[in-house]
Amino acid sequence: MTGTILIAEAVATRRIALRARIANAFRRVLIATTAEEAIREARAEPPEIVLVASDLPGMAAAELQRRLAGIAPDEAPPALAVMTPAGDRAACFAALGAGADDAIARTTPPALMLARLRARLRDREDAAELRLREATRRALGFAEPAATFEPPARxxxxxxxxxxxxxxxxxxxxxxxxxxxxxxxxxxxxxxxxxxxxxxxxxxxxxxxxxxxxxxxxxxxxxxxxxxxxxxxxxxxxxxxxxxxxxxxxxxxxxxxxxxxxxxxxxxxxxxxxxxxxxxxxxxxxxxxxxVTDPLTGLYNRRFAMPELARLTAEAARERQPLSVLIADLDHFKAVNDAQGHAAGDHVLAETAARLRAVLGADGLAARIGGEEFLVALPGADASAAQAVAERLCARVAATPVPLPSPATEVGVTVSIGLATLMPSTTASGAPARAAEALLAEADAALYGAKARGRNRVSTHRPAA
The missing domain is CATH 3.40.50.2300 (Response regulator)
Structure with missing residues (x-):
């Protein structure tokens, strides 16, 4: 038996009848005869649902609900169902208007009553999950979500x-x-x-x-x-x-x-x-x-990019399609940071990412995988097509200096790019993750070649036959 239902009812015959009706709820049942007793019982053993009589002496339903919610503020409060006399619309409306989760006539057949309680338990589980997510966000350092305007209900x-x-x-x-x-x-x-x-x-x-x-x-x-x-x-x-x-x-x-x-x-x-x-x-x-997103550039981060590259590598091998990988690295980026400050360096990274997205459009995968290093994966692109994309990216970055917000100045930047291609005739050995790592290593080696040849250029690694 899991969970608890608390019955708050002053009249003994009603308590007995209600307990009999919910006997098949497979929950432990606690009893209280006053609102204060209900609060004490809830503190001792927090219930999932409280079934409270509409005429329970000592406290209105809305106040009882508020007090119950305050017992364990970091947990979802118990669902509050007000038990009303049969056919008493005024009691039903008063309970619902006061914020009760449900209003249930005492003469409701057991099957329907249990179904209503199961529905309220589902609502409570949703609320508990929401609170868990919010607590996790706070623990990870995320800000509280901003209050948003609620549009009219459809x-x-x-x-x-x-x-x-x-x-x-x-x-x-x-x-x-x-x-x-x-x-x-x-x-x-x-x-x-x-x-x-x-x-x-x-x-x-x-x-x-x-x-x-x-x-x-x-x-x-x-x-x-x-x-x-x-x-x-x-x-x-x-x-x-x-x-x-x-x-x-x-x-x-x-x-x-x-x-x-x-x-x-x-x-x-x-x-x-x-x-x-x-x-x-x-x-x-x-x-x-x-x-999975790099907050500075808006591109995917390394955590997402590496498993995704493994998936793309496996898919390319399975479909016998080419897959090209570019590694782009900003040239002399440390000098930008040293001369202009890290805020200016961040601005350069963000602008480079924007130019990368402009060149790629909706094609391929783009990610920031290091301080000033970017990864581009181009499914279906052979070495020639990938070379054209890389050349456009090089030209786009070098064409226009990056304006800096403060002080009002600009800085010219370039990128070096290493390119490697997995061709349909190439056999990707081992697991997809290892094959992706090998392809990435080839692109990285090509990048060093581009740096050695003077930077601001594309260097291609020839795939193994």
Whole structure:
């Protein structure tokens, strides 16, 4: 048994009934009869979920949630689900409006209740992962991500026919205070990547697949893959379908008649969770970019370039295609640093990288692999084609002095380039990494030749037959 659920309920009969309903949650269950007792229990054994009665004496749900979140500030707070009397819309709305993660009627069937709890556990795991990523960023010295403007949420409602979709979308739009796009099943499944949604409500129909059955299909397309899905079910079997929708990946589900006001409140919570997940994905992308990119030049760094060169070498050998490698080194770069200072040297490196990108365009791999040393890999380029690229790069760098920001002056720079080519007839011996290292060594030897012959030139290593 893993994890803990804390029940905060003053009435003994309700505690017993609720504990019986969640018996199959496979979680240790703790009991509290007051808000203060719940806080003490949470401090002793932090729970994953707190199920609190809407009429628990001593503290409002919002204050309890705030206190619980402060117990372990470096960890994801427990999800807070408020248990409300059956049919009590006011208690449900009050709980959701106060920021509770969910509001669940006490008479909810066990299968649906457990499905709701599993959904909240997924949300909590996402939040925990986000906090872990943020802690890792801080430990590695990355700055906190800047606060960004949140654009209006892109909302849509799916109903089985255009007329009911328009009517329900209009009602939800009024409740949310934002535009809600009306869709039918065909339009929803035809959305393209440019139609990406933040949230989609799947409203119940009569005999049409608009609920749980559509969740897997919507999760499989780009426009709705990360959208918050809320499913409203009705009629016979509504509770079972709502539970199924949650377990298939919907973020929320309601069994019963369409209630725009409640859906609006639930969407607010689910959109907040989605924005946290979006931020997690953005942070992950930024972290990966930072790990493989040289911050000064914007080119790839050596950590990325060497495995990528091994991959390109293996691919060239497998496809019987040429692969050329250039190593470009700034001439007399130490003199620039000594005469102008390291800030000026950094400016020269950044400008050289910009000129390298201008020559390459979208072709090949470019990386900074040393202080003033750059690597270029050109898949599919034989020695003649690579020679032409290298000559253009030499000419581009030498043609125009690099302007320095302070003091207002400029400095002329040149590069020497060594070139080596793996031809289709060449057998790359050993593992791809060793073959890449051998190709790189040939280019490096050619670079020394270019330096020895006077610099500002290209020297080619003839590949072995």
């Amino acid at each position: 909302l849509a409602l799916l109903a089985p026919d255009a007329r009911s979709a328009r009517a329900r979308a209009a009602a939800l739009s009024a409740a949310v205070g934002a535009p809600v796009r009306a869709l039918d099943r065909q339009a929803a499944l035809a959305l393209g990547p440019g139609d990406r949604l933040d949230a989609l409500v799947l409203a119940a129909g009569h005999g049409a697949a608009t609920g749980a059955a559509l969740v897997p299909a919507l999760r499989a397309q780009a426009a709705t893959r990360t959208a918050a899905l809320l499913v409203q079910t009705a009629g016979a079997g509504a509770e079972a379908e709502a539970a199924q929708a949650l377990d298939l990946g919907a973020q929320d589900a309601l069994a019963g008649s369409f209630d725009a006001d409640e859906i609006a409140l639930r969407l607010a919570a689910r959109l907040a969770a989605k924005r946290r997940a979006d931020r997690l994905r953005a942070d992950l992308r930024e972290g990966l970019d930072a790990a």
